[in-house]
Amino acid sequence: MASIWQLTAIVFPSKTIVLGVILDGANKASGISSAKLSSAIEIAKSYFKSTRSGDMVSVKWEGVEESAETDSHGFFALTADHPFTGKQNPEIRLNGEPLNYEKEVLNVYQVRDNHNLIISDIDDTVVVSHTNKRFKSIMTTLFKTYMERKPVTSTSKIFKALGDKNDLVYVSRSEYNLFPLLSNFMRHHDIPRGPLFLTPFISLRELIRNRKDPDFKIKTINLLLDHSNYDQIVLVGDDTQHDLHVYAEIARTYGARIRKIFIRQTDLKKDKRQSSEWQELDHYVKNMMYFNDTTDLTDLKL
Numbered sequence: 001m002a003s004i005w006q007l008t009a010i011v012f013p014s015k016t017i018v019l020g021v022i023l024d025g026a027n028k029a030s031g032i033s034s035a036k037l038s039s040a041i042e043i044a045k046s047y048f049k050s051t052r053s054g055d056m057v058s059v060k061w062e063g064v065e066e067s068a069e070t071d072s073h074g075f076f077a078l079t080a081d082h083p084f085t086g087k088q089n090p091e092i093r094l095n096g097e098p099l100n101y102e103k104e105v106l107n108v109y110q111v112r113d114n115h116n117l118i119i120s121d122i123d124d125t126v127v128v129s130h131t132n133k134r135f136k137s138i139m140t141t142l143f144k145t146y147m148e149r150k151p152v153t154s155t156s157k158i159f160k161a162l163g164d165k166n167d168l169v170y171v172s173r174s175e176y177n178l179f180p181l182l183s184n185f186m187r188h189h190d191i192p193r194g195p196l197f198l199t200p201f202i203s204l205r206e207l208i209r210n211r212k213d214p215d216f217k218i219k220t221i222n223l224l225l226d227h228s229n230y231d232q233i234v235l236v237g238d239d240t241q242h243d244l245h246v247y248a249e250i251a252r253t254y255g256a257r258i259r260k261i262f263i264r265q266t267d268l269k270k271d272k273r274q275s276s277e278w279q280e281l282d283h284y285v286k287n288m289m290y291f292n293d294t295t296d297l298t299d300l301k302l
Contacts, residue, residue, distance in 0.1 A: 002052050002094050003027040004101040005074070006179040009084050009108045010195050016084045018059050018066070021176050021201050022074045022094065024050040027105070043142055046177040047204035051075075058093040073200035075176070084108065107183060109195045115167050116259070117230040118159070119221060121237040122172035122196075124266050126155055127185060131240050132266070134210075141178065146185035154293045155236060158262055159192050161300035162234065168194035171220050173212055176201040197224075217246045225254055233257050234302070238264040244277035251284035260302050261285050265292040 005021040051074025058067040061084055068078040084090070086108060092099040123129035128150040130136040140149070159168070174182065176198045186193065197220050199212045213219075225233070235250065235258065237243030243263065251258050261281065265271070272278050273290055282288065291297065 001025060002055075002099060004092065004099060004105050005046075005051075005201065006176065006183075007090075007092070007101065007106045008195060009090070009106070010111060011084045011108060012111045013083060013113045015079060015081050017077065017079050018090070019077045019195075020057070020075070021179075022052040022055060022057060022070050022076065022099075023201075024052050024074075027102075043177065043181060047202065047207055049201075051201050052094070056095050057099075058096075059090050060093075061088065061090040071200075073176075073202075075200060104180075107195075109193065111167055113229075115165060115230070116232040116234065117228070118162065118166045118168045118194075118234045118236060119224070120155070120159075120168065120170050120194075120235075121217075121243055122170050122182065123174055123238075124152070124240050125236060125238045125243075125264055126152055126170070126191060127182070128152060138207075141181075146181050146188055149181075149185050151185075151189045151191060152264065152293070154291055154295060154297065155262075155264060156189075156191065157297045158236065158291070158300065161297060162302070164192075166234070167230070168192050169197065169224060170194050171197045171217050171224075173199050173216060175199045175207070175212070177207075214242070217242075218249050221246070221250050222253065225250075225257070231257050232259045234259055235261045236264075237262070238266050239270075239272040240266050244272065244275070244281050248277070248281040248284055251281065255284050258285055260287045260289070262289050262291060265290055268292060268294075 003023050003026050005023050005027050007020040010017040052070055053072045053074060055070045056067055057070060057076045058065055059078060064080050064082045066078045066080045068076040070076045089106060123131050130140055179198060182196060199216050235247050237247060247261055
């Protein structure tokens with residue numbers, strides 16, 4: 001028995017990109033309960049689930065049908081030159097057989113044409129995750145429900161100040177196992193919606209070993225910018241998990257398109273502006289803001 005862990009449709013004015021993860025087994029996490037025990041169990045269970053690799057996934061909507069093969073992590077991606085209108089949910093087939101899914105699994109994001117783009121990290125930028133404290137980070141993930149997780153209020157203020165004229169995309173080294181939790185968190189805390197690009201679905205062993213692709217964020221952002229027409233880009237991140245280096249690499253390649261970079265200070269006792277990573281970023285982009293939860297963000301300007 002197979003199931004869909006997550007299904008995302010990114011709808012452009014003239015095309016649609018569909019992303020998803022296929023599990024080998026049932027998916028009971030699409031509507032993760034707010035109860036602590038239930039939330040912890042469903043998240044923990046995901047690290048013991050297997051994914052379907054090498055299977056053919058077909059997606060059909062409004063007379064259009066495209067297919068793609070799942071990779072070793074059960075992930076698939078396909079593109080169709082037809083925008084998804086939302087009049088009916090996509091039909092999914094796995095190796096020619098219908099594959100049903102709960103409505104909560106499908107996430108649809110509209111991308112406008114010729115607008116500015118915000119690319120934001122998630123952990124310790126949007127949600128407090130304690131990524132620099134490994135044990136505390138894991139315990140927070142397993143035993144804090146999406147209703148209990150704390151949003152980073154200063155980043156929320158920046159999103160609000162920048163306004164809704166911007167498209168928003170999240171690129172994070174969090175794994176796809178956490179997709180339901182992060183989606184529910186953003187919905188519950190009224191965080192602006194946007195596609196979530198996460199690292200591959202992993203096992204418990206891979207979680208403990210923590211051997212994710214260190215270049216995942218750079219590769220993903222490069223892919224996004226190489227296939228878009230955005231010429232006014234804002235990057236939002238924090239001073240943990242290598243965001244300074246990642247954004248320096250992005251600015252080195254797309255400097256003329258980077259309008260501003262916001263970096264959150266996660267530890268008030270440590271100022272990263274004197275670090276080599278900050279100096280590297282400053283070499284490519286001068287319009288930067290180093291902020292924390294006490295920064296006055298009124299009258300924020302780009």
